[in-house]
């Protein structure tokens with residue numbers, strides 16, 4: 033077929049738009065977008081003719097109005113698709129920074145929806161009928177839960193550390209143990225954040241041992257603060273020493289200096305008594321007399337992204353007045369989610385049933401095992417799935433994640449998956465690209481393992497559905513067809 037004949041056979045845009053099948057698409061997307069997608073689809077065909085000189089049969093098939101509509105549908109759907117979207121976390125990493133850290137509780141979601149949908153008393157004092165402060169909604173609760181005198185919430189913990197250092201120590205020295213000069217997630221390094229905030233870093237002690245006397249010897253006229261950083265994502269074990277927190281506080285106070293502790297994860301829930309990790313709670317650090325503390329809202333706390341600063345009123349008052357605080361402020365959705373999460377933390381059992389991070393971290397192994405067997409059972413009743421994959425349950429370890437409790441491996445159960453037709457890497461990639469809901473697992477011993485601990489309640493059918501979609505492709509492969 034020559035070019036002219038081929039192009040003359042192409043349907044006009046209005047003809048495609050007039051198809052009865054187009055009505056459905058027009059119900060979902062604006063007319064102008066559908067129309068322009070049809071034009072694009074036709075233009076793509078023209079280009080394809082010029083570049084590939086397709087066979088007559090190919091051209092006849094693809095230039096039908098219905099085929100063009102199908103292509104236009106793909107174009108318009110992609111144009112309107114949300115790029116940020118949910119995935120199934122089956123990595124077993126509970127606080128997975130790349131997958132959005134803490135999933136919110138139902139209570140938090142309801143609270144967000146209520147204030148986001150309309151107007152709220154965000155900065156309005158209802159009894160007084162005058163301007164209020166956005167800080168009041170959570171401050172009291174944070175104080176009640178942590179035992180601190182005052183509190184302030186900013187955008188994230190990195191911002192919290194920056195703000196505290198800048199307000200309390202700018203132009204002076206900040207004393208830090210050499211065992212605590214950590215890097216958290218690449219862009220947050222203690223020496224660099226100190227430099228950025230205008231604080232001179234004074235390192236004391238050694239990598240493994242820092243004594244109280246090391247701090248004492250480093251204190252000078254220039255010293256403005258002693259900084260203690262939680263070594264979130266690593267541990268120094270063996271021949272180690274750090275002074276007790278109350279001794280450090282006593283030393284600082286005897287020189288009229290504040291102690292600032294960056295707790296990193298910071299838990300209100302006492303994970304230690306549930307056999308998880310060796311981290312003291314935030315309440316513990318407050319009780320030890322630390323002047324200012326900061327921690328994340330979306331790590332072990334299980335709420336929204338936020339940096340929570342607590343401590344003595346005279347320091348928190350200074351932070352509230354700093355111009356940076358305005359630049360680092362949180363929005364109403366964050367405050368709503370955080371407040372709801374704090375409410376759940378009023379009672380340990382409530383936190384454990386309601387807050388997903390707390391629930392997942394404390395779920396007993398036997399319960400995970402039962403869920404794993406149920407899921408395996410469901411998957412095995414699907415012939416498409418059993419034809420494409422070898423499956424079983426196995427015992428594995430989950431991680432806390434979020435740079436918290438790095439040595440902790442929580443006994444868990446996983447579905448192990450091997451495709452009969454394709455290498456494990458291909459299966460792993462295909463699972464991440466399931467159109468309905470991507471499945472993110474990990475590879476262990478040449479198998480994809482799906483850790484059931486981080487599968488949220490009610491997501492089981494979505495997992496089955498996703499595996500079924502991948503199975504269709506892989507089953508074809510095993511019959512000798514081209515799968516990829």
Ligand SMILES: *Cc1c(COP(=O)(O)O)cnc(C)c1O
Nearest residue numbers: 188189190216262264296297328
């Ligand atoms: C995670 C962490 C931070 C950064 O907190 P974000 O909420 O991610 O900004 C800072 N310090 C420590 C010790 C951390 O663990």
